[in-house]
Amino acid sequence: MIFVHGGAGDLVPGEDPRPHVSGCLSAARAGAAVLSAGGSALDAVIAAVVALEDDPLFNAGTGSVLNLDGDVECDASVMTGELQAGAVGAVRGVKNPIRLARLVMEKTRHVLLVADGALRFAREQGVALVDPASMVTDRARSRWASPGTVGAVARDRRGHLAAATSTGGTSRKLPGRLGDTPLIGCGTYTHAGAGAASATGIGEAIIKSTLTRWAVDRLAGGQDPMETARAAVEQLPRAGGTGGIILVDAAGRPGFAFNTQRMSRAYIDPQGVENAGFD
Numbered sequence: 239m240i241f242v243h244g245g246a247g248d249l250v251p252g253e254d255p256r257p258h259v260s261g262c263l264s265a266a267r268a269g270a271a272v273l274s275a276g277g278s279a280l281d282a283v284i285a286a287v288v289a290l291e292d293d294p295l296f297n298a299g300t301g302s303v304l305n306l307d308g309d310v311e312c313d314a315s316v317m318t319g320e321l322q323a324g325a326v327g328a329v330r331g332v333k334n335p336i337r338l339a340r341l342v343m344e345k346t347r348h349v350l351l352v353a354d355g356a357l358r359f360a361r362e363q364g365v366a367l368v369d370p371a372s373m374v375t376d377r378a379r380s381r382w383a384s385p386g387t388v389g390a391v392a393r394d395r396r397g398h399l400a401a402a403t404s405t406g407g408t409s410r411k412l413p414g415r416l417g418d419t420p421l422i423g424c425g426t427y428t429h430a431g432a433g434a435a436s437a438t439g440i441g442e443a444i445i446k447s448t449l450t451r452w453a454v455d456r457l458a459g460g461q462d463p464m465e466t467a468r469a470a471v472e473q474l475p476r477a478g479g480t481g482g483i484i485l486v487d488a489a490g491r492p493g494f495a496f497n498t499q500r501m502s503r504a505y506i507d508p509q510g511v512e513n514a515g516f517d
Contacts, residue, residue: 239393239505241486242266243388243503244295245258245296246438246481246498248500258502262290262503262514264293266286269390273394274510278396279399287390297407298387299373300375305411306413309330313325313419318400327350328414332357332365387439387441389403399429403436408441417445418441424444424448433454433458433485433488438496439496443478447474452470453466463492464494467494482498
């Protein structure tokens, strides 16, 4: 099972949401191809999120929103059911921040590296850096807005779980701002025997709600994934925000909810059945 989201938000007048849905489905197919070949849930969510980071329609990697200085600063995190986690925040010139987050998880004793420290680590690991200006698209420059965060959750054939989330953050944010995405338990959380979750929306509200940890804890108690997702999203208004969440439980059952006008998403079940939508 692979489940992908492309961000939650309100509909932009005159914008066709269908390309966002097809982009999510393409990303889900990239993750499903990994799983069908016997690959791990971790490899699947990375493949899916890389596809979304490379698609300029989405607010992650290339196509990310711009901060107040007109620059792209990206955040990303990844976590497995064995409580391995890695994250990066406020990084510039890293085409696929989710890959750098994985390196933090696998190559360091830390969980989160940010800004110049993250870039130094990227260079030490041989990560190819790009001109930060190359990640600024005409769409982001002209509108300074793009919907949500991207993410993926997966369960592989061996029952292992993983989640990954990536974002350019909030449009016109203060330079150096971190949202929920790089914070484990907020934008991303996974626990073996319970489930995996990825969130999208107003990061400050998601942080205050520790949304993904809240949701996975309820999956651990046997709560239905759809009921869990709806209950999680109900936490956001009192924290001053809107957003959405996708889940997969230990049995591979999906769940999702959002309180915005739309959340582009797609999932592919173990039998290869595809499901995608935005409203």
